[in-house]
Amino acid sequence: MLKYQQIANEIQHDIEKKDLPQGTKLPVLETLMSQYKTSKSTVIKALSLLERKGLVYQVRGSGIFVRRRNRKGYISFSNQGFSDELSGFDITAKVLELDIRKPSAEVAFNLKIDSEDDVYYVKRIRYINGQILCLEESYYNKDIVTYLNNEIATGSIFDYISNALGAKIGFSDMYVHIQKLNEDEASHLGLLVGDPKLFVETIFYLNNGLPFDFSRISYNYEQSQFFFQSTGYSL
Amino acid sequence: MLKYQQIANEIQHDIEKKDLPQGTKLPVLETLMSQYKTSKSTVIKALSLLERKGLVYQVRGSGIFVRRRNRKGYISFSNQGFSDELSGFDITAKVLELDIRKPSAEVAFNLKIDSEDDVYYVKRIRYINGQILCLEESYYNKDIVTYLNNEIATGSIFDYISNALGAKIGFSDMYVHIQKLNEDEASHLGLLVGDPKLFVETIFYLNNGLPFDFSRISYNYEQSQFFFQSTGYSL
DNA sequence: CATTATAATTATACCGGTATAATTTATCAA
């Protein structure tokens, strides 16, 4: 792990361990430099990382301060996406469908592949702490996600892609809508037709810019509480 | 304006002016350095800014590339919040209520003030391109937002706070829910009771960490299409 | 005591350098 990431982790763990409240001032840069035996720029980079994670804020001429924490029961939604920030929640999945197929025009467009190329199609229900969280339909570029099965799809597919396939997940584009549930969705989510849903279309890219996953997710509105922190641009 | 922000702007304008498609490779660092007559670190900082804005992505050993753009009609939702990213949309507002009052316990808690301190309360409907976008209730700490009137609240209150009051807006915490409209909301949004809504509670902070605005917003689901880009943490 | 001016503190901008890791291109061998 990189030095600045390591330092960021240690500072984060320190904040969490000591349960520091909002507004607590952290040691000044100079102190952090000697504490972690590193240069100023590396400390700054670590702090910038923590600032973008929403853990601290920095005030020029004043100091570095601890930022407010999440409300309980809210899913933290960083600019990393949902999936990794689910610590503290019990996430499981039930696979409804899993097959290899040819993509529709829309899917092919979003994955930047030809309509003759193969994709893995996965339809599943995801649970959070035993409650139905969402209904997900995902299309994976088979050239990148070379293999999938039921067992893998029952767990975290992204963990599998990162760890087993060794691919590096980069960024994503999300298109968010508020809509009413249709019949199929309502039955899977255990809700009524016309009930609210959060509907999100996402294209996930590897860190080299290749799209590997196009997904459509309908969230159960009863479980949909998200915590989101903005940071401003001047980092 | 800072040099690295200036450079980021110029690169952004260049991308938009030339309408460069996704995947287009930008000049290499060395070229950008001489092009903008600045040091490596400053160029890197400018590019890091653009990366967090979702405009480019960088691949080590390969280059800097243009990222996908927004779909038409979607409100771009950066980690800056909604308000500033509404270029291309016509945003207006109608003020329903505006007064000075004592905060409830919840409002006082979120603004970190005493229940005896004054707040400005503003209730208004915001329109996007003539359509009803949302119903907003906001509480402003009167020690910070010292004056408000109907005319100001008809426009952008944040612009007023930044420009006229000279305060620097820093970051925000958002709590997002999907719910059903109640009677009051439905009547103001021109929708039916039970229709979906995106309900967002936000605490806005100045750049020195002081909370100055606590707001509750109910979005019209028919106008609620948001574009959101995640970036990964390794910037 | 309140206000103002000054100094100290502190984070940030900006510079330019070396070393490193990932990718791409060129080279060579089979």
Place this chain on the structure above:
DNA sequence: TTGATAAATTATACCGGTATAATTATAATG
């Protein structure tokens, strides 16, 4: 032509420095 190997390209990590701007603490002033 293919596949492996080496070299070149390119972004990133990390260093340490000076200058600057914002804030906070201190001193001076009325």
